[in-house]
Amino acid sequence: MGRSCIPKYKISRIMGWLQIILGGLVILVSILSLARFYYAGFFLHNEDICHHFYTAKEVYEDFDAKSLSQRVQEVLDRLESLQYKLESKLQELEKNKGTLEKVFLEYEIVRPLHSANVALRQIRLPKIEEEEGKNSTVKEDPLINFFLTEEIRKYITPKENRVGKINLYGTEKVYNTIGHACVLYKNELQQYMDYDIGSYCDDDWNLAQKLMINGCDPLPRRRCLTRASKEYQKPYPINESLWKLPDNKNVRWSNYRCRNFDCLQSKNPKRGYTKCTGCFEMEKEKLKWVTNSSLSADFMISDILKIKPGEIRIGLDYGIGTGTFAARMREQNVTIVSTALNLGAPFNEMIALRGLIPLYVTLNQRLPFFDNTMDLIHSTGFMDGWIDLLLLDFILYDWDRILRPGGLLWIDRFFCSKKDLDDYMYMFLQLRYKKHKWAISPKSKDEVYLSALLEKPPRAI
Numbered sequence: 001m002g003r004s005c006i007p008k009y010k011i012s013r014i015m016g017w018l019q020i021i022l023g024g025l026v027i028l029v030s031i032l033s034l035a036r037f038y039y040a041g042f043f044l045h046n047e048d049i050c051h052h053f054y055t056a057k058e059v060y061e062d063f064d065a066k067s068l069s070q071r072v073q074e075v076l077d078r079l080e081s082l083q084y085k086l087e088s089k090l091q092e093l094e095k096n097k098g099t100l101e102k103v104f105l106e107y108e109i110v111r112p113l114h115s116a117n118v119a120l121r122q123i124r125l126p127k128i129e130e131e132e133g134k135n136s137t138v139k140e141d142p143l144i145n146f147f148l149t150e151e152i153r154k155y156i157t158p159k160e161n162r163v164g165k166i167n168l169y170g171t172e173k174v175y176n177t178i179g180h181a182c183v184l185y186k187n188e189l190q191q192y193m194d195y196d197i198g199s200y201c202d203d204d205w206n207l208a209q210k211l212m213i214n215g216c217d218p219l220p221r222r223r224c225l226t227r228a229s230k231e232y233q234k235p236y237p238i239n240e241s242l243w244k245l246p247d248n249k250n251v252r253w254s255n256y257r258c259r260n261f262d263c264l265q266s267k268n269p270k271r272g273y274t275k276c277t278g279c280f281e282m283e284k285e286k287l288k289w290v291t292n293s294s295l296s297a298d299f300m301i302s303d304i305l306k307i308k309p310g311e312i313r314i315g316l317d318y319g320i321g322t323g324t325f326a327a328r329m330r331e332q333n334v335t336i337v338s339t340a341l342n343l344g345a346p347f348n349e350m351i352a353l354r355g356l357i358p359l360y361v362t363l364n365q366r367l368p369f370f371d372n373t374m375d376l377i378h379s380t381g382f383m384d385g386w387i388d389l390l391l392l393d394f395i396l397y398d399w400d401r402i403l404r405p406g407g408l409l410w411i412d413r414f415f416c417s418k419k420d421l422d423d424y425m426y427m428f429l430q431l432r433y434k435k436h437k438w439a440i441s442p443k444s445k446d447e448v449y450l451s452a453l454l455e456k457p458p459r460a461i
Helices: 002-040 047-053 065-095 099-121 150-156 180-192 205-213 301-307 324-330 347-353 389-402 418-429
Strands: 127-129 137-139 314-319 335-339 357-359 374-380 403-417 434-442 447-455
Touching: 180 205, 301 403, 314 324, 324 335, 347 357, 374 389, 389 403, 389 418, 403 418, 418 447
Parallel strands: 314 335, 314 374, 335 357, 374 403
Antiparallel strands: 127 137, 403 447, 434 447
16 A cells, blocks of 8 residues: 555656646746737837738728728719719709609709718718828727717818818818817717707707816807797897897796896896896996996096097907996997806896897807907906916916007906905016006905006017
């Protein structure tokens, strides 16, 4: 019995060593394989290696994307040719007064054919690019595959000019833009872009504004019809509309807390907005910028225009309100564009129904005006002591960009805490504008108003 144990012991030791050796060989082969892959460029990216390994056929294994694209183009060409022949036939029938045949061809064949042609052309296929001496690869544009809603994908796909022509911008494609923060609000944006083409849009301007405020700005265009008030009335003539509340029927109230303009009065605690209280009370609005106030920070329009007589013609009112500043300036033959957001009340509708120009933009957006074009920028009631200094810096430089040399920057009743006043004063003075007016008034125990009228220097460089 003792002798039989020795061979078994030796066999088990031999088997153990064989397992160790085989395991070592497996590890060695794995390391060598990884080293080969590393050298080939799987970890260190190399375009030539990628072209070699990732051809169009391998990316799209189930079909040849290049061939599919060519076949679709052939179908499009045939559809276009057939449509041309049918339209020629229609013209012949029209000359020969073949009314029934013409109607049948137009409504039953030509129009459906045209719709099918347009729909087929809107299908986004992967683009195949071939470089000399290299395999074909699929070229995708950024963000397209991030979104699932087809309408978003169609919108952000670059639109090539027809038959290779150069457009008026001198480019071969037109790139539709969306705000970079749209990727953070993917579900909301897909909800916003989920509609039937050519039908009525949802009454979802509040969703659009939420996206804009959160950085998804600009929003994509939509191909649906905007809803209007069911009983829209003609607006009042311009000699009445400036200082008269519009007709309640001209506003869609479904996304507001109030359902008419009377509900928006400052005495109503449930009016739905907190900024610019009293903006919808015309008797109070008539007093602004034309009557003397006990506050030294309140400047009058007449005093401002005297500083540059005849030079102030166009300007921007950057704030929140119902357009009263623009209305007063209109009486002085000055055209003012008023920025507005519908923060709980129909500010944009109100400005437009008064016969003035609303500009629907957020703080996030670069102003859509060219350099050195505005005579005046006026700001009140929107940017106060809550605003981050870096954000304010970008905004001030954007204002400086659009303000012409010799133009006026009117900071109107900017308020902040006393301890922050020096920081904000530095921000407003850093561009070395000429000071025409400068006033600080108490707002409360811990807060102050700052008003200033500054002139942009020539900078003739």
